[in-house]
Amino acid sequence: MTDQRWPAALAEARLHVVSGKGGTGKTTLAAALALALAAGGRRTLLVEVEGRQGIAQVFDTPPLPYAEQRIAVAPDGGEVRGLSVDAEAALLEYLEMFYNLGLAGRTLRRMGAIEFATTLAPGLRDVLLTGKVKECVGRTVGDGRGGRGRVPLYDAVVLDAPPTGRVVKFLDVTKAMGTLARTGPIHSQSEGVVELLHSGRTAVHLVTQLEDLPVQETLDTVDEIHEAGLPTGAVLVNRVRPSRLPATALTGAATGAGPGTAGLRSGLEAAGLFLKDEEVDGLIAETVEHAERVQVEAAVRSRLDAAGLPQLELPELAEGVDLGGIYELAELLREQGVR
Amino acid sequence: MASRTTRAGRPEHLDLDALLADRATKVLVCCGSGGVGKTTTAAALALRAAEQGRRVVVLTIDPARRLAQSLGLEELDNEPRTVPGALARGAGSRSGGELQAMMLDMRRTFDEMVAGHTTPDRAQAIFDNPFYQTISTSFSGTQEYMAMEKLGQLSATGAWDLIVVDTPPSRSALDFLDAPQRLSSFLDGRMIRLLSAPARAGGNAFRKLVGSTFNLFAKAVSTILGGQMLADASAFVQAFDTLFGGFQERANATYQLLRAPGTSFVVVAAPEPDALREASYFVERLSAENMPLAGLVLNRTHPVHATLSGARAREGAETLEASQSDRLELPYRRAPSDASSPGSELAAAVLRLHADRVESAERERRVLGRFTRAHPAVPIIDVPAMSTDVHDLDGLREIGRRLAA
Numbered sequence: 001m002t003d004q005r006w007p008a009a010l011a012e013a014r015l016h017v018v019s020g021k022g023g024t025g026k027t028t029l030a031a032a033l034a035l036a037l038a039a040g041g042r043r044t045l046l047v048e049v050e051g052r053q054g055i056a057q058v059f060d061t062p063p064l065p066y067a068e069q070r071i072a073v074a075p076d077g078g079e080v081r082g083l084s085v086d087a088e089a090a091l092l093e094y095l096e097m098f099y100n101l102g103l104a105g106r107t108l109r110r111m112g113a114i115e116f117a118t119t120l121a122p123g124l125r126d127v128l129l130t131g132k133v134k135e136c137v138g139r140t141v142g143d144g145r146g147g148r149g150r151v152p153l154y155d156a157v158v159l160d161a162p163p164t165g166r167v168v169k170f171l172d173v174t175k176a177m178g179t180l181a182r183t184g185p186i187h188s189q190s191e192g193v194v195e196l197l198h199s200g201r202t203a204v205h206l207v208t209q210l211e212d213l214p215v216q217e218t219l220d221t222v223d224e225i226h227e228a229g230l231p232t233g234a235v236l237v238n239r240v241r242p243s244r245l246p247a248t249a250l251t252g253a254a255t256g257a258g259p260g261t262a263g264l265r266s267g268l269e270a271a272g273l274f275l276k277d278e279e280v281d282g283l284i285a286e287t288v289e290h291a292e293r294v295q296v297e298a299a300v301r302s303r304l305d306a307a308g309l310p311q312l313e314l315p316e317l318a319e320g321v322d323l324g325g326i327y328e329l330a331e332l333l334r335e336q337g338v339r
Numbered sequence: 340m341a342s343r344t345t346r347a348g349r350p351e352h353l354d355l356d357a358l359l360a361d362r363a364t365k366v367l368v369c370c371g372s373g374g375v376g377k378t379t380t381a382a383a384l385a386l387r388a389a390e391q392g393r394r395v396v397v398l399t400i401d402p403a404r405r406l407a408q409s410l411g412l413e414e415l416d417n418e419p420r421t422v423p424g425a426l427a428r429g430a431g432s433r434s435g436g437e438l439q440a441m442m443l444d445m446r447r448t449f450d451e452m453v454a455g456h457t458t459p460d461r462a463q464a465i466f467d468n469p470f471y472q473t474i475s476t477s478f479s480g481t482q483e484y485m486a487m488e489k490l491g492q493l494s495a496t497g498a499w500d501l502i503v504v505d506t507p508p509s510r511s512a513l514d515f516l517d518a519p520q521r522l523s524s525f526l527d528g529r530m531i532r533l534l535s536a537p538a539r540a541g542g543n544a545f546r547k548l549v550g551s552t553f554n555l556f557a558k559a560v561s562t563i564l565g566g567q568m569l570a571d572a573s574a575f576v577q578a579f580d581t582l583f584g585g586f587q588e589r590a591n592a593t594y595q596l597l598r599a600p601g602t603s604f605v606v607v608a609a610p611e612p613d614a615l616r617e618a619s620y621f622v623e624r625l626s627a628e629n630m631p632l633a634g635l636v637l638n639r640t641h642p643v644h645a646t647l648s649g650a651r652a653r654e655g656a657e658t659l660e661a662s663q664s665d666r667l668e669l670p671y672r673r674a675p676s677d678a679s680s681p682g683s684e685l686a687a688a689v690l691r692l693h694a695d696r697v698e699s700a701e702r703e704r705r706v707l708g709r710f711t712r713a714h715p716a717v718p719i720i721d722v723p724a725m726s727t728d729v730h731d732l733d734g735l736r737e738i739g740r741r742l743a744a
Contacts, residue, residue: 271656
C-alpha cells in the first residue's frame with residue numbers, strides 16, 4: 001500500500017533536491033530526509049553547494065572538506081555521508097581529469113584564476129556544482145559478489161539546494177549551458193546533468209511554513225519548476241504547531257468576541273487556579289493571538305492544498321533543533337511514508 | 340521586558356525612538372540574515388520617524404509584493420516616491436514629516452553609474468557587451484555594491500534628513516560589507532587583464548613564474564567558456580578601464596559614509612540559533628570596522644502575557660481533562676460539580692496554550708542568552724510576533740509601536 005504523502009514515484013527518485021524560503025528550515029529538513037532515506041541499512045549522501053557549512057552545524061561535526069565523509073548513522077545501521085561541494089574545487093577536479101595540471105592547479109587557485117573562471121560565467125558555477133552532484137548519483141561500486149555486477153554507491157542523494165528565489169535558475173542547466181562552449185568535456189557532462197534533472201530519478205521538494213510569505217514563495221516556485229520542466233516532489237510543511245482550542249472557542253476568539261471570561265474563570269477555578277484579573281486577561285490575550293494564527297494557517301493551508309502536491313508535516317520541536325531533533329524529524333518522515 | 344531577564348543580567352534596552360528623534364542620526368542601516376524581517380523593520384522605522392516629523396527616505400531591496408504595494412512601490416523606477424497615506428492618519432503626527440520609499444533596481448543603478456562616468460558612446464559599448472550583462476545582473480556582489488552606490492547617491496542629494504536602508508537578502512549578513520570590495524577587486528583584478536591582454540598586464544617576470552601552466556590554463560578556460568567569452572571580457576575590461584578609478588573612489592566614499600558619525604546599524608534577528616549566530620558575527624564585524632551599532636532588534640518573539648508557570652498550567656489542564664474524561668466514560672457518575680462547569684474544556688485548552696507559550700518563550704530566552712553572554716553591551720529590543728501578516732501602513736505602524744516599546 002502506498003501512502004499518498006510519499007507516492008511511489010518519490011520512492012523511486014535517486015536525487016532529492018530540497019529548497020525553500022530562507023529561514024524555513026531547509027537545511028534541517030534536508031538532513032532529516034537524508035537520515036530517513038538511510039534507514040534500513042541504506043547509504044545516502046547529503047550535499048550542500050553554498051559553502052555555508054550548514055551540514056556540519058546541523059550534525060555538530062567539524063567543517064566538511066571537499067570530500068565525502070560519514071556524518072551520521074541511522075538507528076538500524078544505515079549511513080549518511082556529507083559533502084560540501086565547492087565550484088572552484090570542482091573546476092580544478094575537471095581540469096585535473098582532462099588536462100593533468102598536477103601541482104600547477106594549486107598555483108592557479110592561489111592566483112585567483114579558478115575564482116575568475118567560475119565568476120566569469122555564472123552558468124559555469126551551477127554547471128560544475130550540479131555536475132558533481134550528478135557524478136555522485138551515478139557512481140557505482142562492485143556489488144560485493146565478486147563478479148562484474150555493479151550497484152550505485154548511494155541509494156539516494158539529498159541536495160540542500162539554494163533557496164526558492166534561486167533554485168530554478170540553479171537547476172536550469174540547459175540555460176546555463178548557453179553561456180558555455182558548445183563542445184568540450186564540461187559540455188558533454190552537462191547534457192547528462194540535464195537528462196538526470198528532468199527525469200523521474202529527480203524530485204524537487206520545497207520546505208515551507210504555514211505563513212503567508214513562505215507559502216506564496218512555494219506556490220510561485222512550483223510554477224517556475226513546472227515551467228522549467230523539472231519534476232516536483234513533496235511540500236514539507238515545517239514547524240506545524242497544534243491547534244489547542246476547541247473549534248467553537250476558536251472563531252469566537254479570533255473574531256474579537258474573546259473566549260468568554262466568565263466561563264473561562266469558572267473553568268480555571270475548577271482546576272484550582274484562582275487568578276487575578278490581569279492574569280486572566282493575559283491568558284485571554286494569548287488565546288486570541290493563537291486563534292488568529294490558526295485562522296491565518298487555515299487560509300494559507302487551503303492555498304497550499306490547491307497546488308496539488310503531496311504534503312508532509314513536521315512539528316515545531318519544543319527543544320529547538322539539535323542532533324536529537326534531526327533523528328526525531330527523520331522518524332516522523334518515515335512514519336509519513338518516506339522511504 | 341521580564342521575559343528577557345537572564346542569569347547573565349539584563350541587557351540594555353534599545354531605545355529606537357530616541358535614535359529616530361536624534362537629528363544627528365542621518366543613516367540607519369538594517370542588516371541581518373535572510374528571512375528575519377529586515378525589510379519590514381526598515382519600513383516600520385522609516386514610517387515612524389516620518390510621523391515624528393522627519394524627512395525620511397527608505398531604500399528597500401526586495402520587498403514582498405504586498406509590502407511594496409503598501410509603500411506605493413508598484414512601479415520599479417529606481418527613484419524615491421512619496422508613500423501615499425503615510426502621515427495622513429498617524430496619531431500625534433508632527434508637521435514637517437515626509438516619507439518617500441524606493442526599491443533598488445540593481446541593473447539601472449549600474450547603468451546610471453556607468454553613464455555618469457563616461458561618454459555616451461563608450462557607455463553604449465559597455466551596455467552592449469554580453470559580459471556587462473552578466474556582471475550587472477548575476478555577479479554575486481552586484482546587488483550589495485549597487486545598494487551602497489544608491490545609498491551614496493541618496494545621501495549626496497541632501498534631500499532627506501534620514502535615510503533608512505534595508506540590506507540585500509544575502510545568505511550571510513556579512514556579505515553586505517564584503518561584496519562591494521569583492522566586485523571592485525574582481526573587475527580590477529589581475530586575472531581579467533592577464534586573460535584579456537597577457538602581454539600588457541603580467542610583465543616578463545610574472546609570465547616566467549607561471550610559465551606554461553598559464554597558457555595551458557588559458558587554453559582550458561577557453562575550451563570551457565568558448566573563445567568569444569574571452570574576447571567579450573577583454574573588450575569589456577578595455578572599455579571599463581577608465582571607469583575604475585571613479586568607481587573605486589565612490590565605493591570608498593560610501594564605505595566611509597558607513598563609518599561616519601550619523602550612521603547607525605541596527606542588526607535584526609529572529610530568536611533562532613542560526614539568525615542569532617549571524618547577528619553575533621555581524622556585531623563583531625561592525626566593532627572591528629569601527630562602525631556604530633545601535634543595537635539588536637529581536638524580531639518575532641513570543642513573550643508570555645501571564646506569569647502563571649508552565650508547570651502549574653499543565654497541571655491545571657490535566658486536572659480538567661481528567662475530570663472531563665471521567666464524565667465521558669462514566670456518564671452515570673456525577674462529576675464533581677465544580678469540574679463540570681461549561682468553561683472547563685475552554686480553560687483546559689487555554690492552559691495548554693499557555694504552557695506551550697511558556698516553553699517557547701523559555702527556548703527563545705535560552706537562544707538569546709547565548710548572544711547576550713557573548714555581547715553583554717549590545718542594547719536589545721524584543722518585537723513580539725504579530726499573529727497576522729503585515730501588508731499595510733497600519734500594520735507597519737503597529738510594528739513601529741512595538742519597535743519603540
